[in-house]
Amino acid sequence: MTLRIRTIARLTGIREATLRAWERRYGFPRPHRSEGNNYRVYTRDEVEAIRRVARLIQQDGLSVSEAIAQVRATPLKDLPQPERLNERFWSAVMVLDGEEVTRVLDEAQAAMDVEAYCDRFLMPLLREMGVRLDIAREHLASAFIRQRLRQVLDSVDSGPEGARALLACPAKDHHEGGLLALGVHLKRKGWRVTLLGADTPADALRTACVQLKPDVVALSFVRRREPDEFLEVLGDALRACAPFPVVVGGPGAREHLKTLFTLGAQYAESAEELVAIWNQVRNAQNRP
16 A cells, blocks of 8 residues: 655645755655656655654654664664554554554564553553544544554453442543543552543433442543633542542543632542552541
């Protein structure tokens, strides 16, 4: 599969005119010409090389010539395995090759333990795709990552007598990747985890709390909200979950910490912080 220069420019942030100038000055990239209309088209290897050059310029501060020289000197096959798998993932997503995406995810899972696979491979991919990809490719990539996180969550055994956590994204929040990773960490610590997932209305939280009586409810706010909307959504969720403790996380909550604490919720950025908060609550309840 090949891509046109217009698509490459959109996906990498490198303008078409810039790509043509690189081709003239550095002999990079080296597109093929399509039959019939003679358009520039790029193979998967060329797409990945362009993406690597763009990253070295934008993130590492290299000049164009330095970035191109580095990419030429270190082919994809010579990179360390985690970085090589990362590059292969983005390359496969760019050409919408779902079979290759699956192969990459399988190889990464076989090479890493559960927490490394989730924290240092899957979650960074999920965080980056919003700024790397167009909508079609983001949907493809995020679906694969969420599916894999769910598989990992289901594969981890929890303790039969462990604390119970109820996990959900509030209403209108559809980004459940961080919640899935949290569930993996909690289950590995022996917790029993019930995942309600994305876009959970307050009534569903209330029903689940009545039935499960969780030790803690964890809500993941990723979507950015105006102060009034955040106040309303979190307030509804807290009333639905009462009297059970609620711990909130995610970038959509980080900018509303004052409101969050005023309403009586707690804030955590990791499974370790959530467990520490739960221990504090439990110890306080046990004091005479």
